[in-house]
Amino acid sequence: MQRMPNAIQLTDLTRDDLVEMYAYPVEASVPYVRVNFVTSIDGAVSVDGRSGGLGTPADHKVFALLRDLADVIVVGAGTARAENYGAAHTDSELRRRLHREGLGGDAQGTPPPIAVVTARAALDPASRLFTDTGARPIVFTTAAAPDDSKKRLIDAGAEVIVAGENQCEAENIRTSLDALGLRRVLCEGGPSLFGEFLTAGAVDDLCLTLSPQLVGGTAGRIAVSPKAAPTPMEPRHLLLADDGTILTRWERAATRG
DSSP states (O other): OOOOOOOEEGGGOOHHHHHHHHOOOTTOSSOEEEEEEEEETTOOSOBTTBGGGGOOHHHHHHHHHHHHHOSEEEEEHHHHHHTTOOOOOOOHHHHHHHHHTTSSSOTTOOOOOEEEEOTTOOOOTTSHHHHSSSSOOEEEEOTTSOHHHHHHHHHTTOEEEEOOSSSOOHHHHHHHHHHTTOOEEEEOOOHHHHHHHHHTTOOOEEEEEEESOOOOTTOOOSOOOSSOOOOOEEEEEEEEOTTSOEEEEEEETTOOO
16 A cells, blocks of 8 residues: 655745646646545535635645646536636746646646536526636537527637537547647536546546635535545645645556556
């Protein structure tokens, strides 16, 4: 059994250290799916329906870096609505440097697109996702979604991709992202989408932040699916922030090439 790495103080690390610790595999031949979540120490995934109440400066720092490293940010429609998602705004200089070094980013420094998963194409074309200046959003939906709903999203500027007949399937999403050349995948939830990727055996990496607070309430867990899908993971690092935030990274024990 792999032992948990010794804890490292976040303040002892430079940005370049963090880039090295969170870098995706170089030139991955297939999409590498990383999931990022924050929970309270009693396991709550949200406060009053939003994850923002769990955020800390350390979590925000890593959240931003993960976006800088990614080719695409995938999120479920419920999370996009609850968190009022807009376009991603990343560090253009860092993304250009990451691209030069083969670690991620983008040659022009442009931010990664947001890809929203919605079986019924149930998104508001007037929401920030479509009105915020940034990369063109991607919408994964189904053949069964109303054609007029899909057309409204296309007219609002989205690239609409059918990823299943009645539900969006994780493997179809991965295949579509691969065809677009988007292989460094960052999934920001929610729990149902995480569960879909987990059940499909498509989760390669989990970045999990423990926020130093107790929440209680009725908030659910970070992954929800109709059936269990035990997936052995190996710890890669454990970082400690001065305020008690714990940042962990876990990688699938047998990752794809």
